[in-house]
Amino acid sequence: MASSVDTVNLRDLEVDELNITSALMTGASLHYGEYCRSQNDKFMACRYEGKDPRKCLEEGRQVTDCGMKFFSLLKQHCNEEFTAYWTCLDENNQEFKRCRKPQKKYDACVLQKLGLERPKIS
Amino acid sequence: MAAVGLKYKQDMPPKGGFSDINYKRNLPVRVKSGWTIMLGGLAAMSAGFYLVVSGNKERRQLYREKMIARLSLLPLLQAEQDRRVLRALKANVEAEAAIMENVPGWQAGESVYNTDRWIPPVPQQITPM
Numbered sequence: 338m339a340s341s342v343d344t345v346n347l348r349d350l351e352v353d354e355l356n357i358t359s360a361l362m363t364g365a366s367l368h369y370g371e372y373c374r375s376q377n378d379k380f381m382a383c384r385y386e387g388k389d390p391r392k393c394l395e396e397g398r399q400v401t402d403c404g405m406k407f408f409s410l411l412k413q414h415c416n417e418e419f420t421a422y423w424t425c426l427d428e429n430n431q432e433f434k435r436c437r438k439p440q441k442k443y444d445a446c447v448l449q450k451l452g453l454e455r456p457k458i459s
Numbered sequence: 460m461a462a463v464g465l466k467y468k469q470d471m472p473p474k475g476g477f478s479d480i481n482y483k484r485n486l487p488v489r490v491k492s493g494w495t496i497m498l499g500g501l502a503a504m505s506a507g508f509y510l511v512v513s514g515n516k517e518r519r520q521l522y523r524e525k526m527i528a529r530l531s532l533l534p535l536l537q538a539e540q541d542r543r544v545l546r547a548l549k550a551n552v553e554a555e556a557a558i559m560e561n562v563p564g565w566q567a568g569e570s571v572y573n574t575d576r577w578i579p580p581v582p583q584q585i586t587p588m
Contacts, residue, residue, distance in 0.1 A: 370531025397538030
């Protein structure tokens with residue numbers, strides 16, 4: 338066993354974890370990527386640079402906090418549309434092409450309330 | 460053998476006799492010329508190829524969308540995973556210290572490697588028993 342965790346504080350590992358399932362994550366993924374772009378990029382850069390998770394705990398905490406913020410914003414503003422969308426995904430093997438109708442409503446709601454556009458897949 | 464009253468079936472020619480045997484030459488009328496048939500086949504093939512190509516393009520777009528979704532989620536999941544692994548390793552060190560308490564000269568959590576870099580742990584180290 339490596340003594341690698343000696344330098345790790347248990348305090349650093351205490352973070353409010355997101356409690357959501359895969360369908361919600363897939364449904365919100367594209368908008369989440371837009372909203373939390375900077376935190377995600379910083380964390381991945383840190384992680385890929387040293388290949389050391391012990392050094393990137395702070396960035397990881399910021400990523401999770403941003404995720405929490407995003408999902409609570411969704412819950413606050415677009416709850417019904419998002420629920421319809423991720424329920425549809427849940428029933429359809431999380432395939433995007435099968436859920437275009439609820440997706441349009443959800444996209445419109447997010448664009449209106451949160452100002453986030455779905456990234457163009459070209 | 461007198462078969463009185465016994466009805467049996469015999470293989471007889473059909474009513475009206477057999478039809479005439481066709482011995483004349485068979486010269487069918489050419490409905491469409493060879494070129495026309497080939498053009499029709501070509502048209503069907505081009506329509507088919509067009510559908511295949513456009514279907515492939517659409518599939519590529521769907522794949523891209525799926526990958527972008529997964530890549531967007533990657534940092535979130537990776538951060539959670541990192542924390543989980545570190546927590547498990549810390550719990551391991553504490554358990555090791557408790558188990559090897561009475562063994563003289565035992566360093567709990569001593570590294571088996573000669574380096575300071577992060578060695579990804581083996582799954583058996585992390586999965587809860």
